[in-house]
Amino acid sequence: MARNLKITLAYDGFDFYGWQVQPGLVTVQGLLSGAIERVTGERLLPQGSGRTDAGVHALAQVASCAIESPIPTANLVIALNDVLPPSLRVLAIEEANADFHARASAQAKTYRYRIWRGAICPPFLARYVYHHPYPLDENAMAEAACVVVGEHDFTSFAAVDPERGHDEQALSNLRTVFSSAWRREGEELVYTVRGNGFLHHMVRNLVGTFLLVGKGTLSPRDIDRILQAKSRSAAGPTAAAHGLYLVGVEY
16 A cells, blocks of 8 residues: 655755656656665655755755555665665655645745855855845845745746646745745844745745845835736846745645
C-alpha cells in the first residue's frame, strides 16, 4: 500500500535553478525526484509547498509524495541525504494522511529577507544576504511594511506566472498577510512576512518597493496607493533572490 510522505527540506538556493524541475537544469525538485528513484526504484515527482525561484534559499521547505517502498522514514532520511548534494538536505520525513498535499494543505508560510547594511559584506555571507550599505530610512520602511498587513489584492506585487492555473490553483490575487515587519539584527536589516499564501515574486517585489521607501523615492503612504492600482508597474523593482529565505510552512 502506498504511503503519503511529508518531506521537510533545507537548501542553499544559490546552487539551484529554483524548485521546479526544468530540462537540462539542476533544480531542487529534480534532484529530490532522482534521489528517491535511486533509493526506492520508484519514479515520481514530489510536490512542493511552493516554487521557490532560482537563488532563493529554504530553511524548511515541504514536499509530499506517495511511495510504495517499505523503507522506514528514519532510514529514508539517511539514504536520501547520502545521495543528495550537501547543499540540499532532507531534515525530516513523516507519514501523512492520504489527503495531505504540500501545497494545497498549507495554511500559512513565513519568508525572511536579509539585507547587509555594513560597508563591507563578509565574503562568506555574500551569497546569503543582499548588500546595501547606502542610506535608508529604516523607520519609514518599518511603517510601510505595516500597511500590507491584512487581506489585500496583491496584483501590484505579483509577477506574471506562466504556470499559474495549470494545476487548479485559484486565480484570485487576494492574499492575507498576518504579519509584516523589519527589524535590525546587528549589521543586518531583516524583513519577515507571514501570510496565508504568496504570489509569484510577491515577497521580493514587496522588499524592492520598501527599499524605495527607505531611499525616499516613495513614502509609506504610497503603499496603499500601489495596492489600489492593481498594476505591477506601480510598485518597485524585484529584490535580488539570494537574500530571500522560505522559513517555514504551517499546516
